[in-house]
Amino acid sequence: MTAYILRRTILSIPMLILVSFIAFFILTLPPGDYMTSFQNQLTSQAGLSAIEAEELANQMREKYGLDKPFVVQYYNWVKNIVLHGDFGYSFFYNRPVGEVIWSRMGYTILIASLCHFISVFMGVLIGIYSATHQYTTGDYIFTVIAFIGVSVPAFFLALALLYFFSFKLGMGVGGLFSQEYVMAPWSFAKFINLLKHIWVPIVIVGFAGTARNMRVMRGNLLDVMGRQYIQTARAKGVSEFRVVFKHALRNAILPIIMSLGYAMPFLIQGEMVTAIVLDLPTTGPAFYKSLINQDMYLAGSFLMMIAVILVLGNLVADITLAWVDPRVRYD
Structure with a gap:
């Protein structure tokens, strides 16, 4: 495994160089x-x-x-x-690119990580329930919700929630803080105010991921539950709980684990779109403005950040897959 990690790390260097070259070239084309x-x-x-x-x-x-x-x-x-x-100088923000990125990276990683965790955790649980309760009312309800989740764009859901909570309920859900806490120092009251706002982008970004994971988990588990070794385990009197969570789930969850590597960059991209609509102090609005204003060093650094996260995510996913499934070996 150590040799595999070193080999993957070394091979990722020329790949990142190629990505940076293509990204920089495209940014200079206009x-x-x-x-x-x-x-x-x-x-x-x-x-x-x-x-x-x-x-x-x-x-x-x-x-x-x-x-x-x-x-x-x-x-x-x-x-x-x-x-x-x-990383260069941001002409639009009149600051070094590193300062612009790192000042916004904390909230971006926080929102994307929470969305990642919730989408995997809830998607797997709902997928297990739907597979073990096939063609029941609950299965139909979750299936319809999953189709809605993968069909509705994140920006439309953000606009719908923003309109509903702002104009119908009179609640301010834009941004991550109320106006009086934006420049205030950190305190328990500011933390509570953050919790009142941060759930909106988490729901919007995590909704689609939960729906995708639910559909994948449901389909894989139904396929595994029909295999012969599962039928043999049931014939031997193994409890249904043990059959599902010990024998079937281990094989059915493998595609979910393999998708963990490339899920985080997509979540960050989804967070970018949602952040623009909700005016969040994350990397999304800054990346959008850098593209509009041809601030190439800032835009190129954002693209490189996503590429690095993708490479690291795939490496972690491969290691996790080898740990979960003993049949997988990286030599």
Whole structure:
């Protein structure tokens, strides 16, 4: 297992380099750059002439290396990341990229991790119930809810909940804190206020994941329950609880474990869409604004973050799969 982990870690380095190159290349494809819009702002808002604005924008391009060829820009970006941990400068936020990302990463990981845990835990439990109570009223209800969960986009559900709670119930559910707690220092009251708001994005993002896991768990468990060794166990008088949770569940849950590796990046992407609608202080709105404003260093760093999480998630999923199923071996 140790040799496998080392081999996977070494192989992930060229893959991440390739991902970073493609992402950086795509981000530089649109005509112009951030300084183009900055130049327009100088002429329309600052009152500078077109020549003065262009001269100032060119000075900014030279300062941050935007006047250099694409390959040189990419090389300098990667070199600064590897040698100095410097992800570049965010022109839109006027701050280093690292500060923008890490100031928002905590809430992003918190929401995505809670959604991940709830979607797996609830999806597996509901899937087991539906499989062991096939064609009952409860099974039909959960199946319909699962179809709704995989069909309704996250942004639509966020808008629906925002409208219902804000206009029908008079509850403020946007953001993670009430207005009086946004800039307040941490306290027990602020923590309680966070709990009153954070459940909304968790429900929205985790709903689709729970529905997918429920459908996968139900289908796999029904397939396993029809196999011959399960019928043999029942014929020998093994209790139904032991048959389901010891013999059938171990094989039926394997696809859920394999999906854990790539689920977290999708949850973070879902959190991004929900965060934009609910105006959450997470990476979602910052990533969206970086794309709109061609803030390429910030956008590229976000894409690299998702790629690293995907690689690490797949590695953890493979290790967990080998631990759960003794037949799986990585040599």
